Amino acid sequence: MTLPPEPSGPAWILPQKEGAPARALNVSFEFFPPKTQEMEEVLWRSITRLAPFRPKFVSVTYGAGGSTRQRTHDTVRRILQETDLTPAAHLTCVGATCDEVDQVISDYWEAGVRHIVALRGDPPEGQSKYSPHPGGYAYASDLVAGIRRIGDFEISVAAYP
Template identity: 70%
Template sequence: MILAPLGPLNVSFEFFPPKTPEMEDALWRTVRRLEPLQPSFVSVTYGAGGSTRERTHATVKRLVDETSLNPAAHLTCVAAAKGEVDEVAREYWDAGVRHIVALRGDPQVPGSPYEPHPGGYTRAADLVAGLKRVADFEISVAAYPEIHPEAPSPGVDLDNLKRKIDAGATRAITQFFFYNDVYFRFLDRVLAAGITVPVVPGIIPVSNFKQIVRFAAACGAAIPGTMARHFEGLDEDPETRKLVATTIAAEQVRGLAAAGIKDFHFYTLNRADLCFALCHLLGLRAAPTAVAA
């Protein structure tokens, strides 16, 4: 089946800071591969308790200095006083970064209850308000179509999202999901709550099914049974897995685009191949390279 072009779409990509020289080489190959697609922005994650603070900052700074991309740095509330977080934000502003993804963050010990730093921001809404006092950042926040795993109810979770928007956030990016109806129902509830900022769907192309099962268990995302069957028997066949992954993700995104969604955030896992192929299928093309006279 030949896929017809969908019309103009806007994409953004998420990366994580590399831990080793080999991972850094892989990241920058990914960055260079995706850069010509001219994404709206690219974000760089930040570990629990600031465990990747320096690596995140170095990655963001290099994106500013060496690429044409618009980087967004993740910041969290975990294990840091307000003054420390504010100083990191100022460093980003001074480095030319104008976009922050503001998150509460995960507990430092996986599986343990979240406990705010006694002198820190207690939740993402407080962090958003604090960042706005530091500088006039563009701020993105997280949204959960299938409810944050710690939220006692959908209503409480939605109220938390509204507090983040009221504090100054200009965009919400969803946790990844695989059922488009879940996202559409969530949008209905978001609009009913008076939230009018863009709620951008977060999409993760699945190449490693076992890995996604772990990710989904942690964030509460439901995985279609058909997906398990599609990847069955492909553990030792990476090339076929890539084909299947691109087909599944393309079908999901085209379904969203057919309903009028034009903005997409791709969780790349620092790999370019699937995201580049997916963007190509959706009609996105690299910017033409100028030819010297």
């Protein structure tokens, strides 16, 4: 995989109308937790190359049904510990009870992570329709309320019709 050249300047500036103040463009990057050592190396080279763009945050995805839960957590913690970037951990309602999700939230808080991307999540593999996990959060709005009960996180959400 070939990476683009390293950026050389400050964050991008939005075009402006004559006489209007310049506004910085907020960007974020989304990463997938690596599945192999080679992917891990590519991820960290990418993070190093993208850091000079000074993203507002970098998010790390959460696999279907929580399949990458530990890899997501490990990647988010490493970003927090080894870079100046602000990590945002994806978290879904799929495949876990409220207690299990609450433990993940608490673990992030204890690790110093303060930004979560709260998502309902896609149906688990093999299911065509979403149905909440028994004893789990039904929707992203429920997950947001659960996150708020645990800590004063910055919370991003996504929605679709």
